[in-house]
Amino acid sequence: MMTPGSEAELAEAIAGASGPLCIQGGASRGLGVEGDVLSTRGLSGIELYEPGALTLVVKSGTPVAEVEALLAAENQRLAFEPMDHRGLLGTDGEPTVGGVIAANVSGPRRIQAGAARDHLLGVRLVDGSGQAVKNGGRVMKNVTGYDLVKLMCGAHGTLGVLTEVSLKVLPKPExxxxxxxxxxxxxxxxxxxxxxxxxxxxxxxxxxxxxxxxxxxxxxxxxxxxxxxxxxxxxxxxxxxxxxxxxxxxxxxxxxxxxxxxxxDAEPFHGKAGDVWRTSVKPTDMLKVTGQRDFEHVVDWGGGLIWSLVPEGEDLRQKLADVPGHATLVRACADTRARLGVFQPQPAPLAAISEGLRRQFDPRGILNPGLMG
Amino acid sequence: MDMPSPNPAILARKARLAERLRAVLPADAVIQDEAETRVYECDALTAYRCPPLLAVLPRSTQEVSAVLRICHEEGVPVVPRGAGTSLAGGALPTADCVILGVARMNEVLETDYDNRIIRVQTGRTNLSVSGAVEEEEFFYAPDPSSQLACAIAGNIAMNSGGAHCLKYGVTTNNLLGITMVMMDGTVAEIGGAHLDAGGLDLLGVICGSEGQLGVVTEATLRILRKPEGARPVLIGYDSNEVAGACVSDIIKAGVLPVAIEFMDRPCIEACEAFAKAGYPMCEALLIIEVEGSEAEIAHQLGLITEIARSHNPVELREAGDADEAARIWLGRKSAFGAMGQLNDYMCLDGTIPVSSLPFVLRRIGEMSKEFGLDVANVFHAGDGNMHPLILFDANKPGDLETCEAFGAEILKLCVEAGGCLTGEHGVGIEKRDLMLHQYSAADLEAQLKVKDVFDPKWLLNPAKVFPLSVTESRRAVALAAE
Incomplete structure (x- = not known):
């Protein structure tokens, strides 16, 4: 495992890599990607926190718990309410801010406050060639050039490894x-x-x-x-x-x-046997998912997000073929994940764009290869 | 601002191109006559003008696709245009380009209150989106001040904001899905009525890409139920520092107003002379608006005024009724008109960290003396989005150039203070050549790589956003491929 202690060291590690890398934050999600583990845990610490400006800048390997404690002391919080995957996946590890952002992890308040991507103001990252790049900044309104901040949020490390993120924080209500x-x-x-x-x-x-x-x-x-x-x-x-x-x-x-x-945290499924799927649909289409009566469902986002507990190896996507939206296989054994794919395949034009972007940002195809397509 | 010289080979093919476009569009949708193409010679950045080769006004996604496919085959640059209200020159043509205007595509395709979305064609104006759902007490949150005229297409291209984004976010936070036509004519559907589109966040990078990645023809937008009520309070201070500290204390106290507007003395004086809203003459004026039920409004205003009083305001005025509320907003809302009556002006929109507000305002004051031009500041204080208005005389030789030089220095100052060049207007041509002050060559290269994927021939709005020197080799490849 490589644990670089600075952005420069991380850039060196990526530039010098000779094969696939499995990008890891706090190892609480276990991506199941083959490759040398490249951890961001050596990049930890608060760079800037201005409660009066609702702004926080942290290195990507900073534990979420540390950030939440810091914010709580000022009566503030991450309003997008990121879930903790450990209970559901039965993993240890320590969730990091970089991991939360890389996966755009957002909880129940997503319907009102927005997703992680809506609170992300800026990023620093190292792309697949070992080039350090920054985008966005630390201010709340910024349309200077393309918004690569959003592109990186939810890219699961396939376009670059985050080294620093700026976040908008919000007051904690009474x-x-x-x-x-x-x-x-x-x-x-x-x-x-x-x-x-x-x-x-x-x-x-x-x-x-x-x-x-x-x-x-x-x-x-x-x-x-x-x-x-x-x-x-x-x-x-x-x-x-x-x-x-x-x-x-x-x-x-x-x-x-x-x-x-x-x-x-989809707690009703903790410790229960079966695969767990996470489906994002138009809220009123919830009934088409919950209509799969053989499975148990936990519903969030006013119907727009459904967690389903499905017998091992069964393909929920097939049953929802006519429902617009997408289903992610969050928990399953390696074989099932390899067979069904973690992420829903995209229509041809989008798959081509995504593949083009991956080739641009990671020409050697070494960052979490195969994870998103 | 320089623009690339037109490609003579394209100019020579005008008639053939018009003929090909006429074959796929209704007769009145292709504008070729030089007197008529002049309508499209500029947007709201009127200092720069250039009539396009042709303009087309398609009515459907299929027609947009047909136009782009032909332009792609012919190697002709395309400049997409919403309502032409860009302050940054986002829709400025070159002489060898086709202007693709979406103005005729203004239908509401679907309203769905259970799912809290509206689907529209993107030529529809911002305000008329809210208008379409007003009956059910809903609204579309992003509210740029040009909302009466500006189109959703332009809002998406520029990721437009508005006065209320501290609470509701900007366009990108309220956009759920799009139909987009790529430069080669491919139609792509991204996202939809569900909250998170799958795969990479393409929606996120397309929103704010200034029409360089594709032409968005339809959009699914999030609509929200209107709050029960809203009310502003006006607070005057005798220094910018104290006003800034008051804003910071309010935010720290856990109150999240929907709007915090800040005006400095030159702005207050101009607005007062123009609108006679009864503003106090002081150094800094805050207008803070909160929402909710009567009791909720009273509670929040109670907290705000308590904090405001602890900073010794020279004036503190709560709106007792709708009339008084309107009077509080009157001056602010007429700020631009007031400036326009005084002089020609240039409106900037750099953003700064709220904490550096006093420093930045002091420096702008000093620079105003150095450049010999007056400047007034209105400011979305909650999110740090400044709007310095530099006054100049367009009829006085050299004044525009001095004004532009002054503006560039203010924007560099914003970047040095930890902010950015543009908070909601976009880069366009106006701030294009300043991009290297905010981003390194490698940072810009990462953005160019995105355009390479969506538009490999660099035909969509190619002379915008990035310094021409930075994009030259890519645009040259497109020309050589002719």
């Missing part, structure tokens, strides 16, 4: 409140999601888990903000659902944190 429905079916849950998200009450979470504490499914709607405002909006939301009365109104801080962390 209070979080959740409406909870017990045992609501899929159709009714979708109705709750749509009505809540069409309301002016600034909903920051909308999801459903198959089995909550009471043994029944739980459907959740979350709002956040100043306490009086949260109470007001929960009351107004409850009024919206005159024929679908919620069973609970929960404003306990710890319980709220638990509910949303559990949903964020």
């Amino acid at each position: 209070c979080s409140g959740t409406l909870v429905w017990h045992g609501l079916g899929w159709v009714a849950s979708l109705k709750v999601f749509c009505e809540a998200l069409k309301s002016p009450y600034d909903v920051t979470g909308a999801g459903r888990v198959p089995q909550g504490a009471a043994g029944k499914s739980m459907t959740y709607i979350r709002v956040e903000g100043f306490e009086d405002s949260v109470k007001y909006r929960l009351t107004e939301l409850r009024r919206l659902f005159s024929d679908l009365k919620p069973d609970e109104l929960n404003i306990d801080a710890e319980e709220n944190a638990q509910i949303w962390q559990s949903l964020r």
Whole structure:
């Protein structure tokens, strides 16, 4: 394993590589790519944090936990609520900011605050030739040249290895409140999601888990903000659902944190046998996915994101062939991943562009080869 | 600003090209007459003009595809054009180019409130997108000040922002899917009504690529339910430093207003003389707007005014009703008109870290004396997006050049302070030659490589965004291939 301690050393390692490299942040996701491991853990540390400007610049190998603690001390947070994959994948390791950004990892608040890519202001990276490149910066509005920041976010290290990222951070709200429905079916849950998200009450979470504490499914709607405002909006939301009365109104801080962390991390599938798929669809198409009744599903993003627990080796994509969107195989054995592919194949014109971009940024094809196509 | 000299071989083929385009478009969609092509000679950066070889106004993705395929075969550069409101020269033609205008493609294709999206043809204006969903109390969030006229196509090309992006983000944060025609005529669908497009974030790199990667003909946009209400507060301070500290304290306190506008003394004076909004005469004026229900607004304004008072404002005015709210916004919204009445002006849009605001404003004041031109500043203070307006006299020989030189120095200052050349207007031709102040040659090369993939012949809007010297070899290859 190579663990360069600076961007220059990382550039040297890539330029001098003679074969495929498996790019690793905190090793909490286990990419299953063949090659010498190139770790970013030697690139760690906060470069700049200005709470009054909502700006954070960190080296890519910095642990997410360290960043979250730093922000919490100033009552701020990463608003895109990145999930922690360890429970679902049964891995150890320590999630890093670079890993979160490389995979564009975004949690329940994605529907309101945006994804990781929407909070990423700038990047430094080393491409597959060993060339260091910067793009974007540390300011919130920046249209100077092409937005390679977004291109790198979600590229899973296939276009370059991130060395530093700038992020927009946001204030942590005073209070979080959740409406909870017990045992609501899929159709009714979708109705709750749509009505809540069409309301002016600034909903920051909308999801459903198959089995909550009471043994029944739980459907959740979350709002956040100043306490009086949260109470007001929960009351107004409850009024919206005159024929679908919620069973609970929960404003306990710890319980709220638990509910949303559990949903964020697809906790109902932790330790359960089977493959786990993550499907992104138009929210109202949720029913086409949850209609696969042989599988268990955890729903987030108001119906737009579905985690499905599927018997090993089965191809969920085949069953959803007519549904616009895409399905990612998040957890499966190496054989299944190799056979089905982790990422959904793209239509020809997009596959050609993606392949062209990979060839430009990684002409030798050594950065996480084969991971994205 | 230099533009590449037109290719005589293309100029000589005008008639044949027009004929080929007429074969695939309705008769009135190909504009060849020199008096009529003049309509497209410039955008809102009116100091630079050049009529195109031809202009075409297709009505569908298929027609756009047919046009691009022909231009690709003929090796003719294409400059896409939305509504022509670019302040950066993004739609400035060259004499040997075809202007591809999307103005006739302005249909709403689908509104879907359950999924909170609208799908439109990109010639539709920004404001009319919100207009199409207003009935259901929804809106499209990015609100550039040209929103009455500017087209979604241009918004996507420039990744346009607006006054409310501190809370709602800019175009790229509200764009879910596109139909794009590549230079060779290939039609690509990217993303859709789902939140995250699959694969590499192509949508992210296309948005803001200034029409250099493809022509976006249809867009799926995120729409949002309108908040219950909104209300501004006006706060005046006797120094920029204190106003800056107040903004920083408000943000640190956990309040996230939808807009924080900042005006300096020259701007306040001009606006007051023009609009008579009753602004106090002071060094720095903040207009801060919050949203929500009545009680939520009152609570947030309570926190804001408490912080504001701790910095000893010379004036603090809350809007009691809609009239008073309108009066608070009146001066700010007429700022550009006020400047226009005083003089010709150039509007810049460099962005800086909020913390360096006092330093940057002080330096701009000093530079104003050095260059002998007045400058007024309006500023989206929450996100650091400055709008210095440099006043000059277009009829006075040399004034435009002095103004441009002054503007370039301000933008370099923004970069030195840790910011960037342009926050929402785009590079176009205006800031093209400053790119090497922000990016190294290797940084720019990485961007050029992206264009190489989407447009290998370098025919789409080729003379923009990057210094001509940097793109010369690539554009020369395109010419040699003729």
